[in-house]
Amino acid sequence: MIRVILPPHLRTLAKISGEVTLEVGGRATQRSVLDALEAQYPMLCGTIRDHVTQQRRPFLRFFACEEDLSHESPDAALPEAVVRGSEPFLIIGAIAGG
Amino acid sequence: MSKVRVLVGTKKGAFIMESDGKRDKWEVSGPHFAGWEVYHMKGSPADPDRLYASQTSSWSGQVIQRSSDGGKTWETPGGGPGKSPQGWPIGESNKFVYDTSEKTGKPLTTHQFYDGTQHPWEFKRVWHLEPSLSDPNTVYAGVEDAALFRSTDGAASWQELSGLRGHGTGPHWQPGAGGMCLHTVILDRNDPGRIYIAISAAGAFRTDDGGATWKPINRGLRSQFLPDQNAEIGHCVHHVAMHPLRPGVLFMQKHWDVMRSDDAGDNWREVSGNLPTDFGFVIDVHAHEPETIYVVPIKSDGEHYPPEGKLRVYRSRTGGNEWEALTNGLPQQNCYVNVLRDAMAIDSLDSCGVYFGTTGGQVYLSPDAGDSWAPIVRDLPAVLSVEVQTLP
Numbered sequence: 001m002i003r004v005i006l007p008p009h010l011r012t013l014a015k016i017s018g019e020v021t022l023e024v025g026g027r028a029t030q031r032s033v034l035d036a037l038e039a040q041y042p043m044l045c046g047t048i049r050d051h052v053t054q055q056r057r058p059f060l061r062f063f064a065c066e067e068d069l070s071h072e073s074p075d076a077a078l079p080e081a082v083v084r085g086s087e088p089f090l091i092i093g094a095i096a097g098g
Numbered sequence: 099m100s101k102v103r104v105l106v107g108t109k110k111g112a113f114i115m116e117s118d119g120k121r122d123k124w125e126v127s128g129p130h131f132a133g134w135e136v137y138h139m140k141g142s143p144a145d146p147d148r149l150y151a152s153q154t155s156s157w158s159g160q161v162i163q164r165s166s167d168g169g170k171t172w173e174t175p176g177g178g179p180g181k182s183p184q185g186w187p188i189g190e191s192n193k194f195v196y197d198t199s200e201k202t203g204k205p206l207t208t209h210q211f212y213d214g215t216q217h218p219w220e221f222k223r224v225w226h227l228e229p230s231l232s233d234p235n236t237v238y239a240g241v242e243d244a245a246l247f248r249s250t251d252g253a254a255s256w257q258e259l260s261g262l263r264g265h266g267t268g269p270h271w272q273p274g275a276g277g278m279c280l281h282t283v284i285l286d287r288n289d290p291g292r293i294y295i296a297i298s299a300a301g302a303f304r305t306d307d308g309g310a311t312w313k314p315i316n317r318g319l320r321s322q323f324l325p326d327q328n329a330e331i332g333h334c335v336h337h338v339a340m341h342p343l344r345p346g347v348l349f350m351q352k353h354w355d356v357m358r359s360d361d362a363g364d365n366w367r368e369v370s371g372n373l374p375t376d377f378g379f380v381i382d383v384h385a386h387e388p389e390t391i392y393v394v395p396i397k398s399d400g401e402h403y404p405p406e407g408k409l410r411v412y413r414s415r416t417g418g419n420e421w422e423a424l425t426n427g428l429p430q431q432n433c434y435v436n437v438l439r440d441a442m443a444i445d446s447l448d449s450c451g452v453y454f455g456t457t458g459g460q461v462y463l464s465p466d467a468g469d470s471w472a473p474i475v476r477d478l479p480a481v482l483s484v485e486v487q488t489l490p
Contacts, residue, residue, distance in 0.1 A: 009133050010158060013174070043174040046192045047158035059157040093157045 002033055002078075003088040007060070010048070010091070014041040019088060028083045030062060031074040048091060063090040101489040102445050103168065104453060105149065106461055107136035110479035112151055114169040119447055121465045124474050130172065131163065138226050138440055138483045141168075145234035146487050150253055152224035152239070160223055162191040162239075162253045175254040191253050194221045194241055197260035206260055207268035209243065209278060216269060219243045226440060228283035232290075240280035244271060244297040246309065259309035262295070267314060270331040274298035274353075281439055282338045286345045294348065294363060299334035302350065304363050315363030319352060336379045337439040341388035349391050349418070351381040351439075356393055358418050369418020374405050380442035384467060385450045389417040392444075392452060392468060394437040403434035411454070413468045427471035428462065435460070440483035447488060455481025 004020040011017060022036045031054075038045045049056050054074070056062065062069045065079045065087050081087035104115040111129025130136075131153045142148040151163040151172070163172045175191045196219050199206050211217035222242040230236035235252040245263050247256040271278060282296035291308045294315075301316040319333045334353035341347065350357040350366065355376050357366045370376035375395045384390035391414050397405045404410060409428040412421040435458035445451035452464045459478035464471045 007157070009155065012132070013158075013161060043161070046160065050159070051193045052195055057157065057159060 001085045002028060002036075002082060003085055004033065004037055005088045005090045007091060007093040009093070010044060013047065014044055016041070021085075028078045029075050030069065030072065030078065033078065033089055034074075059094040061092045061094055063092055064088070100447055102447070102451065103141070103146075103487040103489060104443070104461065104474065105139040105141065105169070105483075105485040105487070106455055106478065106481060107139050107151070107440075107483040108455075108459070108479040108481050109135050112136040112139055112153075113475070113478060115461070115474055121447075121451055121463060126475060127169070129479075130169070131161075134161070136482065137223060138485075140227050140229055140485045141487045142229040142234040142237075143231050144229070146489055148229070148234040148252075150227045150229060150237050152227055154223040160192045160194065160221070162224070164191075164253050175252050191255070194224070194239070194245075194247055194256055195258070196221065196245060196263070197258045206264050209268055210270060210272040212273060219245065219263070222277060225279045225281045226283055228285060231285050231287055238283050238285075238293075240283050240295060242277045242279035243273075244278045244280040244300060246280055246283065246293075246295055248309065259305075261305070261310050262303060262312045265312045267300070267331045270329075271297065271300035272332060274334045282335070284338060284340050284348075286340075287342050288345045292345070292362075294338060294340070296335040296338045296350075298336065299353075300331055301333040302335050302338060302348075302363055315359070316366070317364065318359075318366030318368075319357065320355070321353065323353075337381050339381045339383050339391070341383040344388040347388065347417075349381050349383060351378050351393055353377065353399060356381065356418060369414070371414070371419035371421055373412055373421050374410075378437075379439040380437050380454060382442045382444050382452070385444050385446040386448075387415070387450075390415050390467070391417065392442065393421075394442070394454065396436060402436040407432050407434060409433040409435065409456075411452070411464075411468055411471075424464070424468040424471070426469060427464075433458075438482055441481050443484045443486040445486045445488045451486065453484050453486050455484040457481065
């Protein structure tokens with residue numbers, strides 16, 4: 001199981017509290033994790049990555065294992081600790097704005 | 099006794115305020131969608147308990163919310179073409195995809211960017227939701243970058259009315275300071291095929307065939323920031339209002355100038371008259387007196403607050419030119435708030451109510467057509483929009 005932590009405003013939108021756990025079929029990448037997340041919570045479609053381009057929204061970041069993965073390829077393998085579920089995949093709202 | 103329900107969008111959520119027809123005691127609920135900008139909320143004239151809300155943020159983009167019980171509960175309508183593995187509808191309600199050219203498959207058109215170059219359309223947010231006058235499941239969305247979308251399935255999915263962007267003037271449209279937004283949508287109860295829209299900074303446009311074809315309606319507008327001040331396109335229209343019983347008469351608050359048209363926008367004339375400044379954002383029409391109109395003058399394009407620190411609504415009972423200041427109950431010193439373009443509304447009770455919200459978080463009501471004012475609330479986040487429903 002892959003653990004995902006959403007920013008508070010997206011947890012509210014998806015009507016969830018705490019972490020999300022996802023079964024990701026095949027290789028665990030940013031794309032496959034987000035595909036699984038959006039399948040489970042359809043209201044999140046378009047809120048993390050653009051509906052059309054599928055690019056990460058500029059003010060959101062992807063962190064894991066104390067690394068910023070935001071600029072990694074969406075098809076790059078996620079760290080083994082994320083795949084094992086010992087570390088979460090974090091979706092963070094950038095500090096810009098207020 | 100009739101009731102009123104006021105729908106207020108703010109920088110940090112939505113608020114709903116309800117009162118009986120006396121309008122002296124209010125129940126306030128909210129914030130709904132806390133922390134998000136709510137650009138606009140509006141109820142369906144065909145089913146007043148059906149509400150639509152535009153929830154947006156710079157972080158997570160656009161969300162469309164729908165209520166079927168007058169705002170007590172909300173949902174993000176799904177119903178897209180597919181189903182999730184769990185059988186849930188795929189979220190499409192926030193998917194606004196611009197049409198491409200049927201011939202080339204490429205973007206339909208480009209627009210003028212701040213630096214004068216041509217720039218592709220990029221969806222940013224929904225500024226205005228206008229429910230159909232007859233069908234609760236049909237709703238129009240005016241968006242940034244400027245385009246008009248329509249949903250016929252209760253906001254579950256959206257299709258562009260691309261005749262607007264594609265009619266030929268698109269390359270001359272340009273963003274105003276607030277972005278290139280389609281912020282005004284007016285439906286005509288007497289002619290279902292007729293729709294008026296306005297865009298900053300392109301101007302006003304009209305369709306007479308339900309959105310298939312459009313034409314600019316800007317003759318008579320003058321804008322000093324344009325090289326050709328009388329250009330057909332490029333004017334920064336801030337808001338347009340129409341009385342439902344006088345569908346050919348339009349009133350406009352432009353970047354500068356208050357304007358009037360008596361021929362459905364084909365020609366405009368200035369009616370700023372004795373206003374202390376003709377810059378402003380809102381304009382609206384009395385529910386029962388089609389020649390009585392309201393504006394809130396703002397000092398200038400660089401100083402978005404009332405002149406002299408006095409918050410004054412101006413009323414004209416002559417369809418413009420002759421204006422009187424309405425001040426009773428409004429702050430007359432040290433007031434430096436703004437009133438944004440969608441932040442004024444009118445109820446249709448016998449004693450017509452006028453409402454407006456400020457960037458200082460106040461929502462003011464006059465239950466006597468402007469003669470006296472009092473705040474319903476005074477400490478909300480900055481108000482982006484105000485709508486009111488008059489309920490049986």
